[in-house]
Amino acid sequence: MSALHADKIRAMLDENAVTAVLGLADGVEGHIPRIFTGVAEVDKLKDGPKYPLGKIAWRTLRAMPPGSRLAVVCRTCDSRAIREQEKMGQFPQRAVTCLVVPCDTEQALKCSCSWPAPEQAQGKNPVAGLAAGxxxxxxxxxxxxxxxxxxQRCIKCYGCRNVCPVCVCPECRLEDPSFVRPAALPPSPLPYHxxxxxxxxxxxxxxxxCQDGCPAGIPLLALHKALSGHLFGEAGYLAGTDAPSPLRRGPSHPTGEDRPEWKNCYGICASKGENS
Amino acid sequence: MNPSLKTLVFACRWCPLLGAERAGRERLALPPDFRLIPMECAGAVSPDLILRAFADGAHGVAVMGCHFGGCRHNGANRSAHTRLQLLSAALEAVGIRPARLFVSWGTAHEARQFAGVLSDFQARIRALRKEKDLPLLRGNFTPGHDREMRP
Structure with a gap:
């Protein structure tokens, strides 16, 4: 555990700035995710190997009482995933604080990562870092x-979906029998993967x-990188930044059409004291 | 006789569906093996449906909508276009020819245009007949079966 992060975490727990800290600790075999609430326990926190904490952070925060705040000691990818969850409105703004442990070059190569440390960020195509294999x-x-x-090796364990930090729909289309036929193995790749x-x-x-969690070793990251690369090439969009998704239209995605101004709202809004 | 080329057409009811109905009334020569699903708007065609159509046996899927700026549903065809481009990138990534997905905006609202656009699309799929891209990733494949087909 880097001294800087440890001091920060102690200070945050002391001041009650966060309710709990999610991080890695030594388990019986290897590292396990653990929730820390006391200052004395912080010494047990480990930088650890790369471990998918994004979905665990999401589940933890949803199990905590409303108004709780969580700090997560995680890698850059998980901090970006948590930013995406926040953008999707999964929890209130700034309910989660990420303390980022940057990945070394070896880990970055292993993940084909184009963004292993928080500062070396924008402007890199996600496809650029892909290994030849x-x-x-x-x-x-x-x-x-x-x-x-x-x-063909897929055993339809749904591990890729369950571990994915940004896969948070309450109802999943992968469980819809009209898309993924129950009891058909291997599942049809088009409506599944x-x-x-x-x-x-x-x-x-x-x-x-998803790829690390897949028991059949399907190289799912390549597929995801291809799609991220497409969105980067078409719209300059990188997930995990503050930019809005090009697939969703909101106020920040103008359609180029003139909208009427609803200044008076025929008296409806004015009666509530609103002007727009 | 040509083997069947199953084509599924999703047509927005405000433009291409009018062309399709008129093409039928005018008895224009239309390919025999396409099915058309009328949609309220092309923006209602989710990429999931297209994936399912491919998995269930379609050789090609066409999505037709109004021209940009002419959508009745607050420019939903632009969002549809963005989504379908992404779908096309996904098909390309796993080796399915993106030419099997045909997307057209505002080109099929007259009877002759509809017939022309559809025949062109079918000619495009027919050209892919020898390709083994789609059967490879179609539903219900059994492990190991037809592996010897590999070039």
Missing amino acids: IRVLLESADRAWLWREHM LLRALHVADHCVGCGA
Whole structure:
């Protein structure tokens, strides 16, 4: 545990700025995620190996009473995923504070990460960091064969969905029998893998938790990187930044059409003392 | 005889559906093996439906809507276009030819235009007949079966 983070966490717990801290600690075998609430326990916190904490942070905060605040000691990818959850309105603004542990070069290479430390951020295409072995899955002429061989191994455990930090719908289309046929193994790749990838495409931060969690070893990160690369190329959008998703239209996504001004609202809004 | 080329058309009811109905009334030569699903707006066509159509046996899927700026639903066809571009990138990534997905905005509201656009699209899919891209990733495949087909 870096001294800087440890001091910060002690101070935050002392001042009651956060209710709890989520981080890694030594388990019986390797590292396990753990929630710390006391200042004395902070010594047990570990920087640890890379561990998918994004979904755990989401679950933890939802299980805590309203108004709780959580600090998470995590990697850059998880901090970006938590930013995406915040953008999706999963919890109030600034309910989660991320204390980022930057990844070293070796880990960044392993994850094909284009954003391993918080500061070396914007302007990098997510596809740029892909290793040649993964790139072949997106560029070879008979890649449908490669994908077929990988996707035939799928055992439909839903691990990729469950571990994904930005996959937070209350109802999942992957459980809809009209899209994914129950008891059919392996599942049809189009309405299973592609559908899942498309649903999280604009929130995917490329953390690789789906791929690391897959017991069949399907290279799902390549698919996600391809989609993130597309959004970056078309709209300059990177998930985890404050930019709005190009797939969602809101006030910040103008349609180019003139809207009438509802100044008076025919007296409806004016009666409530509102002007717009 | 040509083998069947199953084509599914999602047509917005404000433009291309008018063209399609008129093409039928005028008895224009239309390909025999397409099915058309009328939609209120092309923006209601989610990429999930298109993936399902491909998995269930369609050789090509067309989405037709109004021209940009002419949408009756607050420019929903622009959002649809963004989503379908992403879908096309996803198909491309796993090796399915994106040409199997046809997206057209405001080009099919007259009977002849509809017939022309649809025949062109079917010609495009027919050109892909030898490609093994789609059957590879279609539903209910059994492990190992037809693996010897690999070039």
